[in-house]
Amino acid sequence: MKALAIGAVALAGIVSGLGSCQGGPDPAALAELEDAQARWEQADLHDYRLQLRFLCFCPEEIVAPVIVTVEDDVVTAVEWAEPEHPEGDPPQERPTVDGLFEIAGNAIRSADGVGVTYDPQYGYPLSLSIDPDEDVNDDEGSYTAVLLGPEGAGPTETEPPNA
Numbered sequence: 001m002k003a004l005a006i007g008a009v010a011l012a013g014i015v016s017g018l019g020s021c022q023g024g025p026d027p028a029a030l031a032e033l034e035d036a037q038a039r040w041e042q043a044d045l046h047d048y049r050l051q052l053r054f055l056c057f058c059p060e061e062i063v064a065p066v067i068v069t070v071e072d073d074v075v076t077a078v079e080w081a082e083p084e085h086p087e088g089d090p091p092q093e094r095p096t097v098d099g100l101f102e103i104a105g106n107a108i109r110s111a112d113g114v115g116v117t118y119d120p121q122y123g124y125p126l127s128l129s130i131d132p133d134e135d136v137n138d139d140e141g142s143y144t145a146v147l148l149g150p151e152g153a154g155p156t157e158t159e160p161p162n163a
Helices: 002-014 027-043 097-110
Strands: 048-055 066-071 074-080 114-118 124-130 141-148
Touching: 002 074, 027 097, 027 114, 097 124, 097 141
Parallel strands: none
Antiparallel strands: 048 066, 048 141, 066 074, 114 124, 124 141
């Protein structure tokens, strides 16, 4: 339980964008974020599955990949993505695509280092790397996300789930 609490604190630190953001937010990164969000909104997906992985110096149950099921824009289930996984159920506090956009926006506005790659068709963040404070070691974290079809048949970059 203590490991889970430590992981949750690390995750909360990155989500809140604890950083000094030297020089202010990058206007190009903000514009790219807005464009990606517009593509996601245009796709009009509210029910989907997302394979999500969060990488940080955190306990295994925080960094192991999971499948997040979202219905009506709300996380309804989180399950391990791989047969070899930590014991017990995965932590249920995982972001939706909208949550990933919020994390990305907060990081762009406040973290010292941010790298985001967006899906070219649907706009959701495929990868998001955050260094809240470049002067602090081991505070970095990153997400990778893959939108899955309704049966979880694999990545979908040409056909939206539930189409």
